[in-house]
Structures are given as C-alpha cells and as structure tokens.
Amino acid sequence: xARLTIPPQELVHPGHxxxxxxxxxxxMRLLLKGxxxxxxxxxxxxxxxVIATPYxxxxxxxxxxxxxxxxxxxxxxxxxxxxxxxxLPDVTVVGFAGDGGTADIGxxxxxxxxxxxxxxxxxxxxxxxxxxxxxxxxxxxPEGAWTTTTPVIxxxxxxxERKKDIMAIVLAHRPVYAxxxxxxxxxDFVRKVETARGIPGPRFFHIFAPCxxxxxxxxxxxxxxxxxxxxxxxxxxxxVEDGRLRITxxxxxxxxxxxxxxxxxxxxxxxGAERERIQAQVREGWERLxxxxxxxxxxxxxxxxxxxxxxxxxxxxxSG
Amino acid sequence: MIEIRFHGRGGQGAVVASExxxxxAFLDGKHPQSFPFFGVERRGAPVxxxxxxxxxxxRLRTSITRxxxxxxxxxxxxxxxGVMDGLPPGGLLLVNSRDDPARLPAPPEVRRASVxxxxxxxxxxxxxxxxxIVNTAVLGALAxxxxxxxxxxxxxxxDRFVPARxxxxxxxxxxxxxxxxxxxxxxxxxxxxxxxxxxxxxxLELPDGPLAVVSSATIATSAWRTMRPEIDLxxxxxxxxxxxxxxxxxxxxxxxxxxxxxxxxxxxCGICAVECPPGTIAMVAEG
Ligand SMILES: Cc1ncc(C[n+]2csc(CCOP(=O)(O)OP(=O)(O)O)c2C)c(N)n1
Ligand code: SF4
Ligand code: SF4
Ligand code: SF4
Ligand SMILES: [Mg+2]
Numbered sequence: 001x002a003r004l005t006i007p008p009q010e011l012v013h014p015g016h017x018x019x020x021x022x023x024x025x026x027x028m029r030l031l032l033k034g035x036x037x038x039x040x041x042x043x044x045x046x047x048x049x050v051i052a053t054p055y056x057x058x059x060x061x062x063x064x065x066x067x068x069x070x071x072x073x074x075x076x077x078x079x080x081x082x083x084x085x086x087x088l089p090d091v092t093v094v095g096f097a098g099d100g101g102t103a104d105i106g107x108x109x110x111x112x113x114x115x116x117x118x119x120x121x122x123x124x125x126x127x128x129x130x131x132x133x134x135x136x137x138x139x140x141x142p143e144g145a146w147t148t149t150t151p152v153i154x155x156x157x158x159x160x161e162r163k164k165d166i167m168a169i170v171l172a173h174r175p176v177y178a179x180x181x182x183x184x185x186x187x188d189f190v191r192k193v194e195t196a197r198g199i200p201g202p203r204f205f206h207i208f209a210p211c212x213x214x215x216x217x218x219x220x221x222x223x224x225x226x227x228x229x230x231x232x233x234x235x236x237x238x239x240v241e242d243g244r245l246r247i248t249x250x251x252x253x254x255x256x257x258x259x260x261x262x263x264x265x266x267x268x269x270x271x272g273a274e275r276e277r278i279q280a281q282v283r284e285g286w287e288r289l290x291x292x293x294x295x296x297x298x299x300x301x302x303x304x305x306x307x308x309x310x311x312x313x314x315x316x317x318x319s320g
Numbered sequence: 321m322i323e324i325r326f327h328g329r330g331g332q333g334a335v336v337a338s339e340x341x342x343x344x345a346f347l348d349g350k351h352p353q354s355f356p357f358f359g360v361e362r363r364g365a366p367v368x369x370x371x372x373x374x375x376x377x378x379r380l381r382t383s384i385t386r387x388x389x390x391x392x393x394x395x396x397x398x399x400x401x402g403v404m405d406g407l408p409p410g411g412l413l414l415v416n417s418r419d420d421p422a423r424l425p426a427p428p429e430v431r432r433a434s435v436x437x438x439x440x441x442x443x444x445x446x447x448x449x450x451x452x453i454v455n456t457a458v459l460g461a462l463a464x465x466x467x468x469x470x471x472x473x474x475x476x477x478x479d480r481f482v483p484a485r486x487x488x489x490x491x492x493x494x495x496x497x498x499x500x501x502x503x504x505x506x507x508x509x510x511x512x513x514x515x516x517x518x519x520x521x522x523x524l525e526l527p528d529g530p531l532a533v534v535s536s537a538t539i540a541t542s543a544w545r546t547m548r549p550e551i552d553l554x555x556x557x558x559x560x561x562x563x564x565x566x567x568x569x570x571x572x573x574x575x576x577x578x579x580x581x582x583x584x585x586x587x588x589c590g591i592c593a594v595e596c597p598p599g600t601i602a603m604v605a606e607g
Contacts, residue, residue: 001558001577014569014585015536019330019362020544021589025567052536059536186564212589213331213363218450220590220603223565 006190007033016059018051021219023210023226024125025051026183028060028096031123031207034193037062039092040083042076044106045069046098047132048125072097073109076120084119092197093120099140100130103164114173114202121196121203124166127211135214139164143281144274146216146266158269162281167206171240176201179239179248182208184226188248192239199241208235216265228260233286243297247289257282321374322468323384327403328393328455329544331363337393337455338369341462344469344477345373353378364544364587366400373468389466392416393437393454396606398425400543410505414465416454421503428505435461435500443495444488450546456482456489460496471497537585541568545588547603549581555600562592562601 011032018025024047032039040063043049049066052059067075072095080093095113102110102124110122129147130136137147142163146152150159170178177199179192189207196203210226212219229235230249234257237249257279261267270278324341328334335356342352350373357368370384386406395417397403407413409429416437417424424432437457447453456478463471475490482489551562558577570586571579581592593601 002560004560006564010569012569013535013537014582015539015541016568017362017365017536018567020364020568020587021591022567026565029567029569053532054536054539056532057534057536057539058532061535183565218590219363220594222567222589223591223595 005187006030007036009033009036011035011037011039011061013059013061015054015057016051017054018047019211019213019219021212021222022047022051023183023208023222024048024098024127026222027123027125027181027207027209030181030183030186030189031094031096031193031205032060032062034190035092035094035121035197038090039063039094040065040079042067042072042079042093042095044072044075044095044097044101045132046101047127048096048098050132069097069101070105071109072101072106073111073113073118073122075109076122077113077116077118080118080120093118095120095122097122097124098131098138099124099126099128099166100136100138103139103166103169107169110170111173114170114175114204116202118202119200121205123205123207125207125209126166127209127214128163129211129214131211131214140166142278144267144270144278146269147214152269157274158266167204167240170204170206173202174243175204175240177239177241178204178206180206180208180235180237182226182230182235182237184208184223185230185237185249188237192248195239195241214266216268217263221263225260225263228255228263231255232257232260233282234260236286236289238289238293245289245292245297247293254283254286321372321378322389322466323387324371324373324389324391324462324468325384325387326369326371326391326393327397327400328367328369329363329397329546330361330365330367331451332367332393333453333455334367334393335361335369337391337459338371340455340474340477340481341371341459341469342373343481344459344473347476348470348473350375351377353380357383362544364546365541366397366543387411389414389462389468391458391462393458394546395419396546397543404430412466414458414462414500416458421501424503431505432503433461433465433500435496437461437492437496440492440495440499444485444492446485446488446492457492457496460493460498461500462496463493464497464500465502540584541587542584545586546606547588547590548583548606549586549588549590549592549601550604551579551581552600552602553578555598557598559597561595561597565591565595567591 012029042065044067076093076095083091128141135147136149137159141159144158146158177196181189210222233254238247326334326338338354342354345352353372372378389412390407392415412431413426414433417434418436421432421434437454438452440457441452441454463469478489479486562579563571570582590603593603
C-alpha cells in the first residue's frame with residue numbers, strides 16, 4: 001500500500017455544489033488539508049459561495065463567512081482582529097476569492113490588507129473569468145480566450161488584452177510569503193500551504209483552477225490540463241519567501257504551449273500566428289522568472305513586520 | 321391554464337425547452353409564461369423550468385408546485401426525488417426513456433408517456449452521445465401526448481428561435497411526435513386538481529439563525545451523474561491517486577488502502593479514471 005503523500009483529513013464535505021471536475025473545488029479540499037481545522041474562511045460572492053452552501057447546509061468543516069465581493073481583504077483584516085481579541089493566536093484566517101473578486105473588484109481591499117500587514121492568508125483561485133455569473137471576462141482572463149463578453153464573432157477574437165500579473169502586484173507589497181499553487185501537483189500544493197501556515201504576516205496564494213464549462217473542456221481532463229499549464233510554462237510553480245524567489249517545479253525544457261491550448265474550446269479559434277504570439281509571451285515569462293530566481297532579492301529590509309492586530313486600535317472601554 | 325414543469329440537467333436544455341414551448345404557444349395565439357427555477361445551473365446538476373399556457377394573460381408569478389404535466393429529459397432524474405411532487409391524479413408524466421411507459425416508476429393514477437428522445441437526438445446529430453440535446457424531440461412528444469401545443473407551431477418556433485441546426489431540430493421534433501408511447505392512468509380520475517397550500521419538504525425548514533451547521537454530505541449528488549466509475553480492484557496498486565484528485569471527496573480508502581467510491585456523492589466527472597496509472601477504473605453509463 002502506498003503511503004499517503006498528503007494529509008488524510010477531509011475538511012471539504014461531499015455533496016457540495018461545484019460542477020463535476022471543478023478545479024476550484026479540489027483547490028479548497030487541498031488547502032484545508034494543509035491548514036487543518038483551526039481555520040476561519042471568508043468567501044466573497046463567487047462560485048465558491050454557491051459551492052459551499054447548498055441551502056441549508058455547509059460544505060466546509062471549518063468556520064465560514066460570506067462577504068461582499070469587493071471586501072475579502074477588509075474582511076480578513078477584521079476577522080484577524082476579532083480572533084486576536086478573543087485570544088486565539090493559533091487560528092489561521094483565510095480569504096478565498098475568485099480572480100474577478102481579487103484582481104478586479106477586490107483589488108483595493110487586497111492591497112489594504114497587505115499594506116496593513118494583516119496576519120492572514122489571501123487566496124485567489126484563478127478560473128480566469130467571472131464564472132459564477134456565466135463566464136464574463138476578468139482582468140485575469142488570458143489574451144485570446146473566448147468568454148461570453150469577449151466573443152468570437154465578426155472582428156471579435158476573444159479577449160484582446162493580456163492577463164493581469166497578480167503575483168507582481170502582490171509582490172510589490174512585500175508579503176512575507178507568496179506562491180503559485182496548482183491542484184494537479186498536490187504534494188507541492190500542500191507543502192506550500194504548510195510552509196505558509198507557519199509564517200505569521202500577510203501571505204498570498206495564486207491557485208490555478210481549471211473550469212470545465214468556462215474553458216470548454218470535458219470534466220475528466222481537469223488534472224491533465226492543470227499539469228500541462230505548468231509544464232508548458234503558462235502557470236509556473238514558484239514561491240517567494242522574504243523576497244527570495246524559488247521555482248518549485250524545475251523544467252529543463254518547456255512543452256509547446258499548443259499542447260495546452262488545443263485541449264480547450266475557449267482557444268479553438270486561434271490562428272497559427274496568434275498561437276505563436278502566446279508561445280513567445282510564455283517563453284519570455286519563464287525566462288524572466290529564471291532570471292529573478294538567479295539574481296536574488298533586492299537589498300534592504302524586505303519584511304516590514306507584522307501588525308499585532310489589524311486596523312485601528314480598538315476603542316478603550318471605560319469600565320468605571 | 322396548463323402548468324408544465326420541466327426537469328433536466330444543466331447543459332441538457334430544459335430551460336430552452338420551456339422557452340421554446342412558450343414561443344410555440346405564443347405563435348399559436350396563447351398567452352404563455354416561462355421561467356427557470358432560480359438556483360445553481362451546474363453542468364449535470366438537476367435543473368427545473370416552469371411553463372404556463374393560457375388563453376388569457378397569466379398573472380401568477382410563482383413556481384409551479386401542482387403541475388398538470390411533468391416533463392423529464394432524462395430517466396436518471398427520477399432517482400433525484402421531487403420530480404413527481406404535486407402531480408395530481410390524471411396528470412401527465414412524460415419521460416425521455418427507452419422504457420415502456422407502463423413501467424415508469426409513477427403512481428398508477430398518473431398518465432404516463434415515454435419517448436426515446438436520446439436516440440432521436442443522436443440520429444440527428446444534436447449534442448454529443450454523452451450529452452445529447454434532447455429538448456426538441458421531447459417537445460414533439462409533448463405535443464403528441466398532451467395537445468398542449470401544435471406540432472406546426474413548434475416547428476415555426478424552432479425555425480425562429482433555435483440558432484443551431486434548425487432543420488435537424490425540426491426533424492427531431494417530428495420524430496418525437498411520431499415516436500411517443502402512452503400508458504393511460506390505471507384509475508380514471510376526472511376531478512379537478514386540488515390546490516393545496518405551500519408545503520415545505522421535510523428537512524428544509526428555515527434554521528433558527530444564520531449559521532448552517534448541517535453538512536452538505538447529507539445531500540446526495542448521485543443524480544448529477546450520467547457515467548459511474550467502476551474499479552477493477554484486482555489490478556489496483558493502491559497508489560491512491562484517484563482519492564487524491566477527486567474534487568468531490570467521493571472516494572474513501574478502506575483499511576487496506578483500497579479505494580471505495582461513495583456513489584451517493586460521485587458526480588461522474590471521470591477524473592479518477594483518467595488519473596489511475598494502471599487504468600483500472602472504467603467509466604460506465606448509468607442505466
Ligand atoms: C459588487 C458586485 N458586483 C457583481 C456581483 C455579481 N457576482 C457574483 S459572483 C460574480 C463572479 C465573480 O467572479 P470571480 O471572482 O472570478 O469568481 P468565480 O465566480 O469565477 O469563481 C459576480 C460578478 C456581486 N455579487 N457584487
Ligand atoms: S463554473 Fe467552473 S469554477 Fe464554477 S463551480 Fe463550475 S467548474 Fe467550478
Ligand atoms: S468520477 Fe469524479 S466524482 Fe466520481 S469518484 Fe471519480 S473523481 Fe470522484
Ligand atoms: S488510482 Fe487506480 S491503482 Fe491507484 S488506488 Fe485508485 S484505482 Fe487503485
Ligand atoms: Mg473567476
């Protein structure tokens with residue numbers, strides 16, 4: 001019998017309302033394996049609100065709060081303050097938000113949470129569009145991808161703009177730990193979660209979350225497509241601790257991006273020239289990552305400290 | 321007024337079927353109304369849509385809890401529960417099924433009809449064999465079994481509102497019209513249906529506070545599935561890959577480390593079959 005390479009505990013219950021083959025569902029399952037039961041999760045409006053709460057039930061074996069789509073960062077700052085006020089320092093506070101709710105609508109709250117040095121983990125699970133409302137493009141949708149608001153009709157060729165680099169935005173805030181995670185690599189995934197759990201301060205995970213209906217592929221291919229995303233260089237796996245970048249899945253050569261694109265209906269319309277352009281961008285991104293790894297962190301203090309609690313000092317209560 | 325409730329899965333076209341029926345009835349001079357249940361429309365998940373047809377404007381705006389007709393786009397949904405809710409004696413149950421209508425699992429005082437809409441859809445190249453688009457064939461059968469709408473109105477509605485393959489969809493509707501089989505109610509009931517007050521199904525009362533404390537594991541998602549994994553344990557190496565990658569936590573490892581699929585929760589995504597290194601998991605069609 002093979003030994004288990006990831007923790008056995010299951011804190012995501014079956015019966016949840018994700019589509020068959022949902023990468024985001026597997027992401028939460030692996031995340032909570034790494035974090036354990038002393039965790040509070042805050043979820044904004046996104047697929048996961050619906051997945052977690054088929055009325056009148058909950059799919060999480062940990063405390064779960066729903067919050068407005070733009071407020072995840074603010075919400076986890078508040079939860080951290082409350083947990084600290086209750087004297088529960090061992091509790092991990094997590095915000096679990098979609099790419100639309102993070103890279104677009106909730107960007108200011110994320111920035112504020114990182115700047116305040118909130119002792120919490122912010123997760124962006126990236127299915128690369130607003131999926132819960134029916135596949136509208138987001139800032140995290142890749143160039144060329146079909147969505148219902150970037151249709152392939154007339155002059156429309158999918159999304160004309162490039163994907164926002166959320167990791168660069170986050171790293172500009174100097175978090176204590178930030179990493180890219182992919183459920184197709186469960187051991188690397190859980191190791192990063194366990195590493196981050198032990199470092200107090202603002203932390204960030206960018207999690208790759210293949211979405212069968214939104215990306216137009218059949219549900220059995222979720223893990224294969226995730227693996228291809230990393231092995232083609234589309235979604236490289238790395239972590240940044242105290243400003244030091246380390247690639248966690250080293251590749252001597254990248255697979256052709258075409259192997260990734262051709263598995264998904266959302267890229268079906270792309271011409272050879274358009275595919276070449278994406279290939280060139282991916283190669284450039286991979287080279288940049290390798291350069292950053294070899295150069296090392298910039299000089300100067302990279303960890304500006306951790307807020308004892310977040311937000312303003314609580315008002316003193318006059319007990320007299 | 322005729323009240324019709326459609327049951328399908330996300331992706332099968334139940335909502336479109338209800339809308340198309342309403343459009344056809346409108347072309348026929350009726351006052352129709354059509355809307356889906358406001359809920360999750362995940363691919364494979366049970367989906368409900370409502371359609372009312374009347375000679376006068378329809379003012380009711382509520383979900384249909386006492387339907388005159390229930391239309392089921394896939395026989396597996398009869399397992400899901402709730403499908404037959406409120407269907408009165410003398411009401412009509414139409415199911416996309418190869419079975420003889422008399423063998424449909426329904427109370428004997430209900431009129432039953434079946435049509436092999438899957439075969440018709442596949443023959444006309446509508447959808448894929450895994451997810452055939454059966455709605456137009458079923459609507460043809462509905463026209464024949466109920467008279468709620470005329471076939472020619474249905475064909476005109478298909479021409480105007482179905483963007484893809486209108487000719488094939490019209491042919492499917494005609495084939496459904498011809499292929500429907502009927503079993504009469506075993507007890508003839510003529511009394512008008514009694515309109516009962518709203519009843520909540522057991523276990524779905526409002527909770528006392530905003531906290532959900534009941535686990536989603538109490539909800540079966542087996543009816544989402546059209547394919548089921550079958551593991552050949554003789555060739556299993558107990559590598560636990562299938563367990564690791566299941567997004568639905570539907571695979572347990574037993575004391576010896578062998579995987580056991582919890583069929584009440586498996587949604588049939590097929591990931592375990594693809595990820596099993598020795599290929600000992602086969603996806604087989606649900607009956
Ligand atoms: C301020 C606001 N605007 C719009 C919505 C509607 N809404 C609910 S979920 C959702 C999609 C969110 O997309 P994303 O964050 O990428 O998560 P996903 O659904 O893709 O998992 C939207 C737009 C909302 N709830 N609040
Ligand atoms: S739409 Fe995509 S992300 Fe949302 S539940 Fe379905 S598979 Fe998961
Ligand atoms: S088919 Fe999908 S849901 Fe069912 S056991 Fe396999 S991986 Fe889990
Ligand atoms: S993946 Fe295949 S070989 Fe491995 S435990 Fe599952 S059934 Fe057995
Ligand atoms: Mg999204």
